[in-house]
Amino acid sequence: MKSSNQASAGKTNTTTVEVGQQFPLTIKRLGINGEGVGYYKRHVVFVPGALPGEEVVATVTKPGERFSEAAIKKIRKKSTERIDPPCPIYDQCGGCQLQHMEYEASLREKADLVRQAFERYTNFSNEKLPIQKTRGMDNPWYYRNKSQLQVKKSKGVVEAGLYAQNSHKLIDLSACMVQHKSSNHVTQVMKEILQDLDISIYNERKHRGAIRTIVTRVSFKTGDVQLVLVTAEETIPKRKQVIEEVKKRLPEVTSFMQNINDQKTSLIFGDRTTLVSGEETIHETLGDVSFSLSARAFFQLNPEQTVVLYNEAKKAAKLTGTEKLVDAYCGVGTIGLWLSDQVAEVRGMDVIEESIVDARHNARKNGVRSYQYEVGKAEEWLPKWVRQGWSPDVVVVDPPRTGCDQKLLTTLKQTKPQRIVYVSCNPSTLAKDVEQLRLAGYKVNNIQPVDMFPWTAQVESVTELSLKK
Structure with a gap:
């Protein structure tokens, strides 16, 4: 599209x-x-x-x-x-779009994608767009901490991979040069276990079968792996044998979960997640901040560049230690907790309940003194807090690709926090939202692109906005 x-x-x-x-x-x-x-x-x-x-x-x-x-x-x-793309199935899988381009050149073009979006959707008149050079990686390979691979059976062989671009043809991934090597290993062995035990595999056309998706998440800090089998049935067939084989062949898996998705849908996860064996979470550390991650909780996919991204957000927030901070679309609390040592209070919200449970736990674990995390939408909680007499000084937004909800933008324009830090994964929706805020009295001080996903066309950025005096 x-x-x-x-x-x-x-x-x-x-x-x-x-x-x-x-x-x-x-x-x-x-x-x-x-x-x-x-x-x-x-x-x-x-x-x-x-x-x-x-x-x-x-x-x-x-x-x-x-x-x-x-x-x-x-x-x-x-x-x-x-350049010659190093991945042998680069032209089939569709997961990367730029492996045929020198890495430094791709960083330049990503900054230009941000520039194009601002030139198309904003009206800065004679103001110069403050877009910086894209911050890249020293080693842009094997950086992803999570994989979600669809499972199918082809000629009796279990395969797991991604659908080719603009098609429903599954490309089996035996290895991936941007996934953490442990993800590749665990997925491969899990395919072998499903094959050896002759476990029922989901057939999308017939809407029958058990195993739909193999999801892995790796802790770069500990090396532990969380394995999630997404099933179309209530139970994992031969559950006891599967558990025994995972324990024997994959000792690095410390959290083995099942998610049940019995709907005819392209969405990966269903609403129910249960523990199969081990712990319900794995633990990751960014800098001095540690996080517990449940199966469905959002966490940035590139831990190394996440530190770069969040440090840019901290720089843009210009905190003094007295601010009341809102972390909208907070996930497990990552950005808010990263900034929590320099604010008086942090509040956040997310629509996924497991994420908020994790965020509260993470705040306690990291010794945050004053925090509040709630289940729900930012556009609902922020107006409620304002009506209760609590107004933020700084708001950090990290919305999905669709951008900020209009109700949230309206609330921001009404409450006018002194500073807004917009963390974006989509230059087009970023530019559209920023234009609304700019017309409401905010100045765009800086736009810093960050390469979270090398070899893809995606670019993240941190935009610093301050209320004009």
Whole structure:
């Protein structure tokens, strides 16, 4: 699915193209999904795999009125930043989009993606956008602490992997160069256990079978692994034997959970999670702050870069020790707890109850003196606290890709905290939300992109906003 900035591209252009049509194209920039962007007679064309500066012959695969998609027929002029992707199934899996591009070049382009979004959705007039260089990793491999791989049986063999882009074809992942090596190992062995015990595998078309998804989460600090089997049935078949085999073959698994999802849905998790064996949580440490993580709790997927991201958030918050802080969309309390040593009180909220249970536990464990974490939406709790006479000085928001809820933005514009720190995973929704806050009297002081997901088109950022005097 194309993003809104792609959909709006070429709105006034009347050039039409047809499937199979070929033409030369010079690639000007990267699009939000990592594809090359070029112009054919002012008509916008998106070309997956093409890099800025390249001259290609493109073949139209999906024509459109406002923009079209095309495939590379031939590269006439290759970018000096093009490299051979090291992953053998890079072109099939779809998990990474930029392994064919030098890493430093991808950092530059990610900052440009943020710039494009602000130029499209905001009106800064003559103000210069304060976008910094993207902060990357020294070693951008094996950085993900969590994997969620769909399970199927193909010709009698258990497979687990990701669906190829724009299809329902499962690409089996025997190893992944961006997943922690322990995730790869545990998933592989779990596939072998399911195969050896002939455990029923879920068939999506027939809506029958037991095992749907293998989920792993690794603690970079301790090396412990949390294993979650998502099932379409109430019980794990041959449960006792499965437990015995996991204990014997995977001693690093200290938390073995089952999540039950019996719905016809593309969502990974259902609402019920039960303990199979071991502990209900695993423990992770970021800097001096430790966290307990339950199966469904949100936690940043790249621990090393999370420290970079949260330090940027702390820098943007400009705390003095007296502030009342709100950590909206708080998850297990990570950002709020990271900043808690420099505030008078921290409050947070999240819609997942297990996350709030974890957040309260994490606050106690880290010796936070004054905190309050509640189950629910930020747009509900913040107005309630304001009505009770409690107003925040600093609000940190880390919303999903859809951005902040409009009710929360309205509340922020009404209560006017002195400082807002916006942690974003989507430049387009970030820019739209920031424009609302800017028009309500906030100044954008700094925008710091952070590369949380090397080799993908995704970019996170920390934006510092302060109330104009």
